[in-house]
Amino acid sequence: MRVAFSICMLFPLTVLAETAYVTDNLRLGLHQAPDTSDRAFRTLDSGQELEIISRDRNYAQVRLPDGTPGHVKVAYLVFDKPAKLVVDETRQALEAAQQEIAELKKAFAAPSATIDSLKSQLAEKEAALDESQVQLEKAVSENDSYRRRYEQARFSLPISWVAGAMGVCLLAGFLLALWWTDHRSRKRHGGIRIY
Numbered sequence: 001m002r003v004a005f006s007i008c009m010l011f012p013l014t015v016l017a018e019t020a021y022v023t024d025n026l027r028l029g030l031h032q033a034p035d036t037s038d039r040a041f042r043t044l045d046s047g048q049e050l051e052i053i054s055r056d057r058n059y060a061q062v063r064l065p066d067g068t069p070g071h072v073k074v075a076y077l078v079f080d081k082p083a084k085l086v087v088d089e090t091r092q093a094l095e096a097a098q099q100e101i102a103e104l105k106k107a108f109a110a111p112s113a114t115i116d117s118l119k120s121q122l123a124e125k126e127a128a129l130d131e132s133q134v135q136l137e138k139a140v141s142e143n144d145s146y147r148r149r150y151e152q153a154r155f156s157l158p159i160s161w162v163a164g165a166m167g168v169c170l171l172a173g174f175l176l177a178l179w180w181t182d183h184r185s186r187k188r189h190g191g192i193r194i195y
Contacts, residue, residue: 030070
């Protein structure tokens with residue numbers, strides 16, 4: 001029973017345990033009095049830029065960028081930019097870079113489309129050129145083949161011409177032989193034809 005009671009008592013403590021962080025936002029009072037003993041007339045946030053006019057070990061006389069003079073405790077001044085300012089500047093630079101990248105993408109969208117179109121046209125022209133090269137090589141090969149055949153047959157006649165010439169010669173020879181036979185027969189027989 002005691003154990004159950006102890007567990008019930010510890011349960012609310014575990015439920016209430018939360019993770020928390022210390023704030024990095026410091027508020028510093030700007031005072032009229034050099035020892036900051038008076039009430040602050042203005043509150044300065046972390047990262048506020050100011051010019052140190054004079055200082056001692058504990059207090060500094062400062063001037064804000066708008067020209068307002070005052071006094072602050074030296075312990076709250078640092079000479080390196082606070083992380084808050086560095087993060088804000090980095091975030092602004094990142095946003096500016098992202099905006100510039102978006103604008104550049106827009107600016108290069110049209111030329112990029114033109115470049116892609118030209119690349120596809122170039123690929124088509126290269127393919128056509130390759131095909132033309134193949135056809136040219138084929139034509140040169142056929143031309144060489146015809147040239148060799150021409151060289152081989154330059155002094156020869158086509159068989160149809162030779163056959164025609166032989167037919168004409170045979171016919172002419174037959175007619176000449178007929179005439180010769182007729183001529184000889186007439187001469188032998190006193191001008192009379194005898195067959």
